[in-house]
Amino acid sequence: MLKVGITGQSGFIGYHLTQYLRLHMDEVEIVPFDPSYFQDQDNLMRFVQQCDAVVHLAAMNRGSEDEVYATNIRLVEQLIRALEDAGHAPHVIFSSSTQEERDNAYGRSKREGARLLAAWAERNNARYTSLVIPNVFGPFGRPFYNSVVATFCHQLTHHQEPEIKVDASLPLIYVQDLAREIFEVIRGAYDLPAVCLDATAERKVSDILARLQEFKGRYLDQHIIPDLNGPFDTALFNTFRSFIESDHFPVYPEVHTDDRGYLTEVLKERSGGQVFFSVTKPGITRGNHFHMRKIERFCVIQGEALIRLRRIGADQTIEYHVHGSKPSFVDIPIYYTHNITNIGTTDVLTLFWTNELFDPADPDTFYEGV
Known part of the structure; x- marks a missing residue:
């Protein structure tokens, strides 16, 4: 040890x-x-x-x-x-x-x-x-300090206009990739006095901003999960999501009603993944885990539930009270342990979407109570 x-x-x-x-x-x-x-x-x-x-x-x-x-x-x-x-x-x-x-x-x-x-x-x-x-980017970076990515994400999610001062080409390393490399050094993977770490990707500042602006237009404004072309895009999108204030959720999509009943669009996405549902009995809590890379959406379509989130390493808890009679969805940020509790008297039916297929060998699911 x-x-x-x-x-x-x-x-x-x-x-x-x-x-x-x-x-x-x-x-x-x-x-x-x-x-x-x-x-x-x-x-x-x-x-x-x-x-x-x-x-x-x-x-x-x-x-x-x-x-x-x-x-x-x-x-x-x-x-x-x-x-x-x-x-x-x-x-x-x-x-x-x-x-x-x-x-x-x-x-x-x-x-x-x-x-x-x-x-x-x-x-x-x-x-x-x-x-x-190289230049490090990732969730929870400090804007105007840690990286231009953090600055752009903060500005775009807080109604500010980003400005490019120098359109340089930046070698970027995702902070999770960096953490993994440091762990390998701790374990003795490198027996060298100096190690130059490879970048996760290299992008011009203008290209980074354009991609983040697309995330804002698709995800924040239109509620569409954008097309994510590989691990770097997913890392950049999860970084962007980490700057969205918690009161953005729950989102109440438009409900289309006629004499047959009603219809609402829960998810529009351009990146694949899978959809599944759960039934939760009254008084039961599901979850108490977090993800390091998955993008996940919850939508309660029947019953009454409380969705709770807490960022790993922090004490503050975020709560969303949702009901199937008023369809809404909540997206779960990475590094946030989360659960859902049936607080009503009938079964809760929850629809879930995640951007990747479940892999039992690499589930990206880590248990910790909210």
């Missing part, structure tokens, strides 16, 4: 890495980290003493040139001092960047940080890996 500590555990990459490692608790134990440790050298020393591996993610991405450089170097130097004071030499994994070749404060700080940690490793005969990482 490897004890793994993550500096910057509460940040964008740190959150995703933590959730990924939680799925592999038979191999790793996560040593809790708090940002205040960098304000108390003794606490930082006690933290590293517990670790077999330290993933150093803590860094400043945006700010004045002097502040970015000074902050990132200070964090590396504090980590080294804690390691030396502890007399302990865990495997240190440093998150560097493809920007380390550029002459900007962030790039220089990553280049110098890698040099300082490599020198520490050589002095202490320790294992050290520098990961050269």
